[in-house]
Amino acid sequence: MNQNRSSSKKMLRTLAGVVEAVPPIWLMRQAGRYLPEYLALRREEPDFIAFCLNPDLASEATLQPIRRFGLDASILFADILLLPHAAGQKVWFEKDHGPRLELFSDKQQLIRLDWDRAAGELSPVYETVRRLRRDLPQDCTLIGFAGSPWTVSTYMIAGGKDADRWQARTLAWSDPVLLDDLLERLGAATVKYLCAQVEAGADVIQLFESWAEGLPQPLFERVVIRPTQAIVRKLKARFPGLPVIGFPRGCGTLLMDYVQGTGVDAVSLDMSQANAAMLNLLSKDAVLQGGLDPALLATGGPLLAAEITRLLDLMAGRPYVFNLGHGISKETPPEHVEQLIRLIRETPPQP
Ligand code: CP3
Numbered sequence: 001m002n003q004n005r006s007s008s009k010k011m012l013r014t015l016a017g018v019v020e021a022v023p024p025i026w027l028m029r030q031a032g033r034y035l036p037e038y039l040a041l042r043r044e045e046p047d048f049i050a051f052c053l054n055p056d057l058a059s060e061a062t063l064q065p066i067r068r069f070g071l072d073a074s075i076l077f078a079d080i081l082l083l084p085h086a087a088g089q090k091v092w093f094e095k096d097h098g099p100r101l102e103l104f105s106d107k108q109q110l111i112r113l114d115w116d117r118a119a120g121e122l123s124p125v126y127e128t129v130r131r132l133r134r135d136l137p138q139d140c141t142l143i144g145f146a147g148s149p150w151t152v153s154t155y156m157i158a159g160g161k162d163a164d165r166w167q168a169r170t171l172a173w174s175d176p177v178l179l180d181d182l183l184e185r186l187g188a189a190t191v192k193y194l195c196a197q198v199e200a201g202a203d204v205i206q207l208f209e210s211w212a213e214g215l216p217q218p219l220f221e222r223v224v225i226r227p228t229q230a231i232v233r234k235l236k237a238r239f240p241g242l243p244v245i246g247f248p249r250g251c252g253t254l255l256m257d258y259v260q261g262t263g264v265d266a267v268s269l270d271m272s273q274a275n276a277a278m279l280n281l282l283s284k285d286a287v288l289q290g291g292l293d294p295a296l297l298a299t300g301g302p303l304l305a306a307e308i309t310r311l312l313d314l315m316a317g318r319p320y321v322f323n324l325g326h327g328i329s330k331e332t333p334p335e336h337v338e339q340l341i342r343l344i345r346e347t348p349p350q351p
Contacts (some may be wrong), residue, residue: 003241011073011141012203014319015243015266016285022345023312023320024072026143027297028247028268029327031077032067034162035334037064048093049085052078055127062132069337073204073321075140076132076197078125080147080208082157086121087113102157107171107178109347110156115185126200133201144202145196148209148246149186149227152303153179165211172223184225191234197285198239205235206245206268210326212258213250220254225261232263245289249326260269264278271285274311279318289321292340294329300336308343 004016011024017181032038045051050060085091086117088192089110090102104110116155132142146152146226154168155161157289162168172179183343212224232244255278259267266287269278274291282288291311297303322344328337 004243009072009139009203010140011267012243014321015204017285017287017319019317023315023322024077024140025143025322025341025344026071026073026075026325027065027184027328028075030069030075030337031061032328033326033330034332035064035068037068048254049082051120052082053124055108055124055131058106058125058128059131059135062128063135065337066136066336069341071140072161073143074136075130075143075145075206075276076125076129076202078128078145079154080145080210080312081147081155082122082125083118083186083231084113084152086111087115087118089113089156089191099155101155101159103245104267107157108176109180110153110182111185113185115189118189119196122193122196125193126196127297129197129200129202141203142201143204143245143271144194144197144207145206145208146190148207148224148231149183149190150193150223150246151209152190152225153182154211157317164214168198169215169219172219176222183223184230187227187230188206191231193234194231195238198235198294204243204245206247207231207264209246209248211250212248212254213252215251215258217254220257221261224248225258226250228258228262228264236263245321247290253278253281259286260274266319266321268323269325274314275326276314277316284318286318287317287321290323290325291323292324294326294332297336297340298322298329298332300333300339304336304340305343308340309347312344312347 002016003120008012014024031338058077081091095097154165158167243265244264247268248258249270259348271293
């Protein structure tokens with residue numbers, strides 16, 4: 001039997017398949033710009049990459065939402081673009097522009113980055129995890145994470161956000177050898193990076209495949225499922241009991257292929273996937289997470305209460321982790337998060 005079924009951490013029990021009367025709660029991007037205390041901390045280090053690589057600042061940012069809201073899980077404060085940065089591709093963040101990455105006109109340069117050393121360059125992240133392990137409340141689960149190779153590659157190829165993933169998709173079709181090679185190198189570095197996070201104390205790993213949207217099935221199989229499966233296999237070979245959550249945002253009904261093909265223990269749903277038709281396609285004991293529209297959390301009020309009730313009804317009888325369908329937005333009043341947690345914890349358990 002999975003030892004996590006009797007863990008003192010509600011999140012670990014749920015990931016092991018236990019149905020809790022009140023689900024564990026955490027929110028993607030729960031540390032961030034909607035919190036005044038985060039904005040104040042950010043002013044101490046305007047360079048975002050340097051902020052992520054400073055264990056004092058990164059551990060404090062991780063703890064802020066835990067102190068304020070008493071969530072059931074915390075997610076390491078870091079970014080999916082630290083790995084390309086550590087491999088030697090320059091990454092920076094411009095205000096109102098999102099991430100920018102050094103643009104290589106010769107895409108072979110992506111292969112020649114220092115992939116072997118990348119994970120080793122990120123030792124400040126592991127120090128942050130060690131401190132969190134020490135400082136978090138006993139019952140709070142610590143989630144480590146990385147981007148899945150396809151999603152990270154879309155930023156690397158385009159030098160930033162790639163509208164419709166046009167450039168990455170074009171490269172996938174026009175030069176499959178190069179693209180698959182890049183995904184493999186990224187995947188191998190990601191395994192090392194995640195193993196180091198687990199060794200430092202992460203309880204769970206989440207893989208962010210934020211750009212799983214808009215792929216034809218054969219490409220989805222090749223660039224999303226295959227690389228993710230390789231990562232999950234290697235993580236499980238090293239840490240057999242480690243729970244892994246996948247978040248293939250925007251993949252629609254390819255969710256079934258993703259769950260079966262990758263071997264993740266739990267899948268995080270986007271807004272459009274949290275519905276009865278989709279759930280009917282999944283096995284009754286599949287562990288699910290997420291689904292709430294971040295725009296509704298930003299709005300608050302009675303419609304938020306009604307949607308929480310709908311999600312709890314929809315998930316009744318299933319192992320479920322309450323979360324959003326994507327990251328919390330910076331417009332969200334922190335009081336709405338308090339309201340959300342109160343509503344979930346006070347809703348009478350479903351029969
Ligand atoms: O609280 C947490 O969830 C932990 C930290 C976390 C961050 N980024 C911090 C962050 C996590 C898990 C991520 C993941 C991440 N980063 C993803 C996958 C999840 C998703 O949202 O789809 C992606 C695609 C990235 C790349 C990235 N980093 C983007 C698109 C941005 C936003 C750029 C902007 O200016 O809006 C970032 C920056 C970033 N990462 C911020 C935070 C708190 C905001 C930076 C700031 O403080 O100025």
